[in-house]
Amino acid sequence: MALLGFSLRANAQTKAQAHAGTLAKAALLQVPGTREFCKIEEKGRSVLPSGRYVTPAGQLARITHDPMGLALSPDGKTAVTLHNGVFTRLDLASLAAVRVPSYDKQLKSPLSKGSFLGVAFAADSKRVYLSGGDNGSVIVYDLGRMQRLDSISLNGPVGGQTFVDSFTSDLVLNEAGHELLVLDRGNFRLVRLDLTTRQVTASIPVGRQPFSLALSPDHRTALVANVGMYAYPLIVGATPKNADSLMITRHPYGNNTPESINGTTVEGRTIPGLGSPNAPDAMSVFAVDLATNKVVDKFKTGHLLGEMMEDAEVVGGASPNSLAVGRQYAYVTNATNDNITVIDYQHHKLLGDIPIRVDPRLDHYRGLLPFGLTLSADEKTLYVALLGFNAVAVVDVASRTTRGLIPTGWGPARVRLAADEQTLYITSCRGLGAGPNGGAGFVAPPQGTYIGDIQLGSLQKVPVPDAAQLAVYTKQVLANTFVATPLAPATKASATANPLPALPGRTPTPIKYIVYITKENRTYDEVLGQLREARGDSTLARLGVNCEYTLPAGQRGQLPHLRVAPNHRRVARQFAFSDNYYCDSDASIHGHHWMLGVIPNEWVEANSNVSKTAKIFSPAPGRRFPGSTGSMDPEDYAEIGGLWEAxxxxxxxxxxxxxxxxxxxxxxxxxxxxTGSGHLVMVPMQNALYTRTSHDYAGFNTNIPDQFRAMQFEREFTKKWLTGKAKMPALVTVQLPNDHGAGVRPADGYPYPQSYMADNDLALGRMLHFLSRTPYWKNMLVIVTEDDPQGGVDHVDAHRSLLLLAGPYVKKGYVSHTHANFGAILKTIYNILDVPYVNQYDATGTLLQDFFTSQPDFRPYSLEKSDVRIFDPQVAMRRYGKAIDWRKVEKGPEMDDEDEAREAHYRQQKKTK
Structure with missing residues (x-):
């Protein structure tokens, strides 16, 4: 069956018109699990942190997380999935799995420094070739004897040039030539590796960050998908000796600006330009003639930066990432654009895009993130893993329509079709989710309890569905994703019933200002697990109050009634909090995308789950890739951006x-x-953000106390929007990161690991104390959450984290049991500020109206000082030569100073006489 949708290129309807149409139809889209807590049911329906369900089709085996590589043996009996530093051998009849290395350490890993994407079988179905990733090698492994046979390095001389610091990406076996074709993302090249001599016979320059590789059926053409945007330079003149003194304090430019293209000067340093983001080497597909070892085509697929998609400018590259090649046509998934580009590589031309449709209510938004794909033997059908939609799309090539969807686990990455075309094999990054990683009755599994380990990936074995079964599957995928609820027409009564509009612009709201405070790495139970009115486990509340039992055994009893996070507890009790809130992210690199309205794409997922070594002075340009944790890189941008761009x-x-x-x-x-940073590798910032970011506020850097950040925040807020002429912006975002934790530093005021949380707690209390005494408070909402939960444990789910809401229109003493995630937070922001949604996670996020009341309470918040036995803020600020004036802090913000204003008035009078 063909799913309905509309073409973004062909449809002339603007986003504003679509927005108005949405209001007229008045349908509220929400995830189906709005009243459920996360859970895993291996034989049933699992509830994800997003509030979506997963009900994987066919048979399922749970395997190590993030299986980014997948290959099927020629004899059809075995699959190998490749993870970071791990591979799994699966018997395709029974789905019995053997992990290498094994948990009992009997089977040793052949992968010394991680791995990345590439896996291929030899014709004998016994030998397998694995990407060695960071060490720049190809590993040859015997699955029969379960032992490594060889490790072949890509480094060394070839064609008069010596290559170093190679990083092995994807690889393909060319059996006819008894060679491997291998991508080296470190040196931006395609390598031909002779398996007889173990020598590199050719090195062919390709695009930036080559990611995926495919070979034409006639073995004459290799196609390479490049996901890199730029080759990132250093500040001019930088050397290992002078690097520390040459760094600049901030990102040098906004992306795709004259400065970023041509270069500029920042803080007296000469900053090289990056060139055009639409350059041929950036986010492209290269065709290589293997007879001549020459690149014959550089295809720019998907949408280019600067194009207008309806009324929105494209700011993110297409991210062409995976390839399927037929006799004349090749197909590449463009993750950012939710489409597939068709390439006639025989005649050297592009034939347009196949948009992937799922439902007319969602097709306007992005976020499907097509990743791996496979092509049927008759070249009539494509099967496409939708990383962001927990499904495989079945695409009819001739009509360029989506026939239907097959339900998968969380985050499908790869899909392969058996040789007899009767069975599909699908891997998913996160399988069924994480589940609890601590608490009463919890038994630690062999893989460990860290969120990235306890959360297993999956492999599915699914019979290829006929039309009737595909229709059933499609219906299930959509039901797993969202529920549509018609809204009654807005009336005068409904307009004042709740300060949170059901849709952007639907009803007026008294909330005019939002402060969005994001913190780092904590779970719900470890901070708020003691609150009896909510679903918590007090035995895990190591960062709560009266929690000296969480100190090392020899120190327990020495700090009675220890208070680590009294302000978190007070804010929760005075205002409102959730015990059913989850970060969609596992770690910071995901979290700083999700919470700012960008769904992590395939490059983020793959690159964040691989061991990699930065070598910024290396001649290998790929080794300077920023690989960010607290920022988005140009490789990560969404098609029309995220929160900032919206x-x-x-x-x-x-x-x-x-x-x-x-x-x-x-x-x-x-x-x-x-800014918390010193920069040597020149990476741009999102252009919408660049001119709206403080250069006097420290971002992530746990060497800087959160008390210093509180001081910076109070000072700049006062100067700009209290004593200055400007009005407070509608949205202010604040990073408050020290609950992340770091090594103990007694001399700096951090004698215990919990000291960092105490610092963070006090700074949060200070900010709320300050904000609630400004004139903006009467129309303010403060949202407090974490970017990810990776540092903690929780008895419900390892993703469960903190969500606190404060403000006059927030219910007092309220606990919400409604499901929430980053999509729900962003929906709250967009609905209040009347901003159209950007992606399908915003559009389907839970509506958090239960947090709000139409009867305001304007009483301010009063901070609680920290327990100086665990964190002494005066000690933390000592190295900066600054003492905290608690009288001034408790008094609140300085407004217009009357004496200063009087003096300024008379000075001005004298000038005019």
Missing amino acids: LARRHVSFYNFGQGNETAHNREAWRDTA
Whole structure:
């Protein structure tokens, strides 16, 4: 069956018109699990942190997380999935799995420094070739004897050039030539590796960050999908000796600006340009003639930056990532654009895009993230893994329509069709989710309890469905994803019933200002698990109050009635909190995308789950890839952006304290207080954010106390929007990261691991104390959450985390049991500020109206000081030569100073005489 949809290129309807049409139809889309807690049911329906369900079709085996590589043996008996530093051998008849290395350490890993994507079988179905990833090698392994046979390095001389610091990406076996074709993402090249001599016979330059590789059926053409946007340069003149003194304090430019293209000067340093983001080497597909070892085509697939998609400018590259090649046509998935480009590689031309449709209520939005794909033997059908939709799309090539959807686990990455075309094999990054990782009765599994380990991936074995079965599957996928509820026409009564509109712009709201505070790495139970009115486990509340039992055994009893996070507890009790809130993310690199309205694409997923070594002075340009944790890189941008771009398009004012200042290669010293970072590798920032970001606020850097950030925030807020002439922006974002934790530093005021949380708790209390004493408070909402939960444990789910809401229109003393996630937070922001949704997670997020009341309570919040036995803020601020004036802090913000205003008035009078 063909699913309905509409073409973004062909349809002339603007987003504003679509937005108005949505209001007229008045249908509220929400995830189906709005009243459920996360759970895993291996034989039934699992509830994900997103509130979506997964009901994987066919048979399922749970395997190690993030199986980014998948190959089927020629004899059809075995599959190998490749993870980071791990591979799994699966018997395809029984789905019995053998993990290498085994948990009992009897089977050793042949992968010394991780791995990445590439896996291929030899014709004998016994030998398998594995990407060695960071060490730049190809591993040859015997599955019969379960032992490594060889490790072949890509480094060394070839064609008069010596290559170093290779990083093995995808690979394909060319059996006819007894060779491997291998991508080296470190040196941006395609390597031909002779399996007889173990020598590299050719090195062919390709595009940036080559990711996927395919071979034409006649073995004459290799196609390479490149996901990189730029080759990131260093500051001009940088050397290992002067690097520390040459760094600049911030990102040098906004993306796709004259400065980023041509270069600029920042803080007296000469900053090289990056060139055009639409350059041929950026986010493209290269065709290589294997007879001549020459690149014959550089195809720019999907949508280019600067194009207009309806009324929105494209700001993110297509991210062409996976390939399927037929006798004349090749197909590449463009993750950012939710489509597939058709390439006539025989005649060297593009034939347009196949949009993937799922439902007319969602097709307007992005977020399907097509990743792996496979082509039927008759070349009439494509099967496409939708990383963001927990489904495989079945696409009819001739009509360019989506026939239907097959339900998968969470985050499908790869799909393969058996040789007899009767069975599909599908891997998913996160399988059925994580489940609990601590608490009463919890038994730790062999893989461990860290969120990235306890959360297993999956492999499915699914009979290829006929039309009737596919229709049933499609209906199930959509039911797993969202529920549509008609809304009654808005009336005068409904307009004042709840301050949170059901849709953007649907009803007026008294809330005019939102402060969005994001913290780092904590779960619900470890901070709020003691609250009896909610679903918590007090035995895990190591960061609560009266929690000295969580200290090392020798120190218990020495700190009676220890208070680590009294302000979190007070905010929860005075205002409202959720005990059913989950981060969609596992770790920071995901979290800083999700919470700012960008769904992590296939590059983020793959790159964040691989061991990699930065070598910023290497001649291998791929080794300078930023690989960010606290920022988005140009490789990660969504088609029309996320939160920042959505606000800018709507001309809604915003300002940022701390987000987006970090890249993986930056310096984070205690003195880097301007933005928390020192930058040497030149990476742009999203252009919408660049001019709206403080250069006097420290982002992620646990060497800097959160008390310093509170001081910076109070000072700049006062200068700009209290004593200054400007009005507070509609949205202010604040990063408050020290609950992340770090090593103990008694001399700096952090004698215990819990000290970082105490610092964070006090700073949060200070900010709320300050904000609630400003004139903006009467129309303010404060949202407090974490970017990810990876540092903690929880008895419901390892993704369960903190969501606190505060403000006059937030219910007092309220606990919400309604499901919430980042999509729900963003829906709250967009609905209040009348900003159209950007992606399908915003559109289907839970509506959190239960948090709000139409009867305001304007009483301010009063902070609780920290327990100085665990964190002494004066000690933490000592190295900066700044003492905290608690009298001034407790008094609240300085408004217009009457004496200063009087003096200024008379000075001005004298000038005019």
